[in-house]
Structure formats: C-alpha cells, structure tokens
Amino acid sequence: MLDWYAGHARSLPWRVPPGGERPAGHAYRVWLSEVMLQQTTVAAVRPRWEAWVARWPTVEDLASASDEEIMAAWAGLGYYARARNLVKAARAVAERGGFPQSEAGLRELPGLGDYTAAAIAAIAFGEDAVPVDANVERVVARLFAVDEPLPKARKAIRAEAATIWPEGRAGDFVQAAMDLGATICTARDPKCLLCPVREHCEGYRTGEPERFPVKPPRKAKPERRGAAFWIERDGAVWLVRRPETGMMGGMRALPDDGWTARVDGSGEAPLDGEWEDAGAVTHTFTHARLTLAVKRHRGEGKPSGDGEWWLLDRLDEAGLPTLFAKAADRAIA
DNA sequence: AAAACGTGGTA
DNA sequence: TTACCAAGTTT
Numbered sequence: 001m002l003d004w005y006a007g008h009a010r011s012l013p014w015r016v017p018p019g020g021e022r023p024a025g026h027a028y029r030v031w032l033s034e035v036m037l038q039q040t041t042v043a044a045v046r047p048r049w050e051a052w053v054a055r056w057p058t059v060e061d062l063a064s065a066s067d068e069e070i071m072a073a074w075a076g077l078g079y080y081a082r083a084r085n086l087v088k089a090a091r092a093v094a095e096r097g098g099f100p101q102s103e104a105g106l107r108e109l110p111g112l113g114d115y116t117a118a119a120i121a122a123i124a125f126g127e128d129a130v131p132v133d134a135n136v137e138r139v140v141a142r143l144f145a146v147d148e149p150l151p152k153a154r155k156a157i158r159a160e161a162a163t164i165w166p167e168g169r170a171g172d173f174v175q176a177a178m179d180l181g182a183t184i185c186t187a188r189d190p191k192c193l194l195c196p197v198r199e200h201c202e203g204y205r206t207g208e209p210e211r212f213p214v215k216p217p218r219k220a221k222p223e224r225r226g227a228a229f230w231i232e233r234d235g236a237v238w239l240v241r242r243p244e245t246g247m248m249g250g251m252r253a254l255p256d257d258g259w260t261a262r263v264d265g266s267g268e269a270p271l272d273g274e275w276e277d278a279g280a281v282t283h284t285f286t287h288a289r290l291t292l293a294v295k296r297h298r299g300e301g302k303p304s305g306d307g308e309w310w311l312l313d314r315l316d317e318a319g320l321p322t323l324f325a326k327a328a329d330r331a332i333a
Numbered sequence: 334a335a336a337a338c339g340t341g342g343t344a
Numbered sequence: 345t346t347a348c349c350a351a352g353t354t355t
Binding site: 044082113116 | 347348350352353354
C-alpha cells in the first residue's frame with residue numbers, strides 16, 4: 001500500500017506529498033479539509049478549501065471572524081452544523097494557543113468525532129491512530145470479506161484495520177487507503193486488476209468484491225410541501241436568520257411557512273396583501289424530498305419579526321443555502 | 334441506537 | 345428519473 005501510494009498519491013492542496021515535511025500551520029489546513037470532506041466529495045471541496053485558506057490563512061484568523069461571515073462562507077456545502085462547530089473549535093484552539101497534538105485531545109473539539117480526530121492525529125501529527133472512514137471501511141471489508149452488514153460490522157472492521165496498520169506510517173497509510181478507495185477500490189465497479197493488494201484480498205477471491213461492505217436497505221424519503229416568501233422593496237429582499245438548531249441552522253434564508261422534514265408547512269404568509277405565485281422548486285435532502293412553493297410580494301408593508309433588507313445586487317453574498325438560492329432564482333426569473 | 338442533518342455527481 | 349454515494353457527527 002505504501003509503495004503504491006508513493007507512486008499514485010493524488011495531488012490535493014491540503015496534502016503533503018508522501019514522505020514530505022509538514023509545514024507550520026499544517027494542522028489547521030488538515031483539520032479544515034477533514035471537516036469539509038465529511039460526507040462531501042473532493043471535487044466539491046477543493047475550490048471551497050482554496051478560497052477558505054486564502055481568506056483565513058490561519059486558525060487565529062478564522063477565530064477572529066464573525067459567526068455571520070463564516071456561516072455565509074459555508075453556504076452551499078451543506079451539513080451546516082459543521083460550520084457552527086468549526087467556529088467554536090477555531091476559537092477554542094486559538095484560546096489554548098494551538099491544536100491539541102493527540103487524538104484524545106482533538107476528540108474533545110466540537111465537530112471532531114472518532115474518524116476526524118484520528119485522521120488529524122495521524123496526518124498532521126504522525127500519531128499511530130487508525131482513522132476509519134468510508135474508504136477504509138470499504139477496503140478493509142473487502143480485504144477480509146466481512147459478511148456482517150453495516151453498521152454492526154463497524155467494530156469488526158475497525159479491529160481488522162488495526163491489524164494491517166503499519167507503526168510509524170499511519171498518516172501515509174490512511175491517505176493511501178483513501179486514495180485506493182477513491183480510485184481503485186470504488187463502491188461501484190472496483191478496478192481489481194489495477195489493485196496493488198489484490199493478492200491479499202478475500203473479497204476479490206469471492207468473485208464479487210462489490211458485495212462488500214454489506215449494507216442494509218434504505219428507507220423511503222417522505223414527500224414534504226412548504227412555501228417560501230420573496231418580499232421585495234426598492235431593489236432589496238427581506239431575509240431572516242434561521243434558528244441555531246435544526247435544518248440549515250444559523251443560515252440566512254427566505255421566510256417560510258414552518259415546513260420541516262417531518263411536517264408540511266402551514267401555507268401562512270408573514271404579511272397581508274397580494275401574493276403572486278412564482279412557481280415552485282424541488283429539493284432533495286438526505287431524509288426528505290421537498291416541493292417548495294415560492295410566493296412573491298411587491299406591495300407595501302414590512303414583515304413582522306427579525307430580519308434585514310438585503311440588496312438584490314449583492315444577493316450572492318448573502319450566503320443562502322442551496323434550497324433558498326434556488327427559490328431566489330425562481331422568484332427573480 | 335436510530336434518526337437528523339445538505340448537496341452535487343454518477344450510472 | 346431514481347438511487348446511490350461522498351474523508352461523519354450529534355442527539
């Protein structure tokens with residue numbers, strides 16, 4: 001694996017080449033990449049990571065930024081709890097004068113679970129940690145032909161992973177396993193003929209490596225309906241901030257009718273008067289599918305409650321989550 | 334322990 | 345179009 005990695009490592013902006021020296025501030029860059037990459041593809045992360053480190057080159061810079069700026073900068077990346085935790089973690093790190101250097105210390109920071117703490121410990125600090133992400137999980141499940149279905153199999157997979165982890169090379173090894181998982185040992189249509197560890201792979205021997213890891217069937221997504229309200233006056237639109245908890249918590253948004261993933265909206269508008277029908281947008285979340293009607297108001301009156309008039313010329317800077325960016329496009333069209 | 338939590342890409 | 349998948353964490 002390590003030999004293969006030396007010749008096949010992907011070139012990624014947050015990564016030090018195999019065997020390379022770690023520069024000062026590396027932990028910040030690795031941490032940011034790991035958090036952005038949680039349930040998110042490399043293709044989506046790469047440009048956002050570049051822009052982020054250009055704007056906030058160090059963890060201290062990030063700790064000094066406002067919540068509002070940071071949440072807006074995360075817009076479109078999804079799983080917004082990551083951004084809320086990122087702010088808290090950055091401030092905790094700046095306060096204590098640097099990142100904790102151990103897996104256990106890192107695990108205490110908000111937003112760092114078992115995987116991410118282990119990954120940073122291994123990649124940024126050279127600790128002998130065993131980070132098990134979806135790639136490692138898949139590679140190991142195939143190597144050992146683990147028949148037990150997820151998530152029950154996690155314990156066994158973690159234990160098998162530990163048996164093949166090389167001492168002193170955990171950082172390179174986990175990155176090798178992730179590159180192997182991303183390019184060769186892929187979820188669908190694995191390229192076993194190119195695999196450097198094929199001879200050791202029990203899954204390959206079964207003839208059906210793609211069967212591993214065994215996954216349970218998914219549940220159906222509920223269909224939800226709701227409405228969002230576009231209130232426009234003199235080249236500005238009324239935006240609100242969503243509550244800290246729940247979907248898209250802490251993000252700027254259009255006012256809505258109270259829909260959630262569990263319940264349809266009331267249809268009730270935040271303002272009396274004439275509402276135009278601006279059509280609808282559909283959006284699929286992890287756990288629900290939403291059809292959002294967009295209603296437009298260009299009359300008189302100010303909506304009740306907190307909010308702000310946002311200039312339409314600068315709407316792209318508002319940091320709207322994708323759902324509301326779609327709704328805005330619909331309202332403007 | 335199961336469910337909540339976004340989004341974009343691919344087949 | 346539907347279904348699945350992607351460097352998971354929190355409650």
